[in-house]
Structures are given as structure tokens and as C-alpha cells.
Amino acid sequence: MARVRILGAEFVTSAAGADDLPRSPLPELAFAGRSNVGKSSLINALVSRPLARTSAAPGKTRLANFYVVRPDKARAFHVVDLPGYGYAKGNRTGGTFESLARAYFFGSAGTAVRDAIAGVLLLVDARHPGLDADMAAWRWFLAQERPMCLVATKVDKLSRAERQRSARALADLCGHAAIMTSVQTGEGIEDIWTWIVKHLQPWTPPAR
Secondary structure (H helix, E strand, C coil): CCCCCEEEEEEEEEECCHHHCCCCCCCEEEEEEECCCCHHHHHHHHHCCCCCCCCCCCCCCCCEEEEEEEECCCCCEEEEECCCECCECCECCCHHHHHHHHHHHHCCCCCCCCCCEEEEEEEEECCCCCCHHHHHHHHHHHHCCCCEEEEEECHHHCCHHHHHHHHHHHHHHHCCCCEECCCCCCCCHHHHHHHHHHHHCCCCCCCC
8 A cells, every 4th residue: 555644633632531532423543552552652653743742651641532633545533542551650550541441432321332433453562462461451352343453562672583473472362463563663654554544444434
């Protein structure tokens, strides 16, 4: 696929719970992962601009942040940056992620999955494949029956042999090949865009 060009990208809103979640006719792609795995950095790499706020300190994203992205190769869509799980200052249980992720998927009714969700990208650190928190998140998201993309970040920090072992471990554990990425080198960015365009095409807005 030819390189995607971004026509526009901007922050929309932040949500702390089900009542704050926006409603719009646009499909949504949720980005999830452990704190400090690089969600915001990857979002910025995908849109080629400093859209999402990044921080070296884990646990900074405590809200679901919505961004609208307008690529030239696909329809406009919302990126939803979910709070990281596993660590947050003052909250070492990941409860912020768990409660907000459930609210995002099921709303206040807690039954049907949110219609707007066109897919989920789960980010894991390529240096630490198979962490319990990542595997639990993978299983939970799979159970919601939305398209899943497994993304391994920070592969530039691994040797060739280490990255091969990491890729094999993730494929064995998840039954799903991971897209190996680095925001430093740009590796994997076009592969993620290929996945995004593919899964936005069949999405249709819910009947009203």
C-alpha cells in the first residue's frame, strides 16, 4: 500500500467515564497497553506530528483521550488512547484502566459492545513478551469480538536474535503474529497503517 498521508489530526476530548464518552458517526480504533509501553509515541508516529502528549513517567494517561485523524487512504476515524494498565501513580493495581476500559466498551448499560469500535491495537513491549498483565489484556480484548492488532514496541532496543525470539514468543503465546515497531526508526508504521485501512473499510455506522 502506498504511504498514507495525513490530511488532519487533532485532539477531540477526554473521558473519565461512560457519561463522558463522545458520540459521533466516526469509527474508533482503541490503543491499549501497559503504562509507558509507548502508546502516545506510536500515535504521534502514525500521524507524523506531536498529537498525543507523551511522558517518561508511567501512568500519566488517566483518561480515555479521543483524537480525530483524517488520512488520505481511508475514512476519518477516532483514535482512542486508553489509560495504561499495570501502574499509575497512587494506583498500582491498574484499576483506572480496568474500569475505564469496561466503561468504554460497554457504556453505563454494561451490555452491548460500543458500536463505534472498529478495532483494538494492543501494544506490548518487545523486550518483555508474555507478561501476565499483557496476556490478561489480550484475552479480555479478544473476548469482546472486535478486530485485534498486536503491536510490539521498542524493537530498536533489541538485537536481531532477541527480536526474533520476542516475535516467536508473542506468536506462540497469543496465536497471533505481532507487528514489530519502533518509533525511533519508523519500522512497522506502514504495516500498522495497512491494518488500519483494511479494518476501517468494512466498518459501517450503526443503524439509528
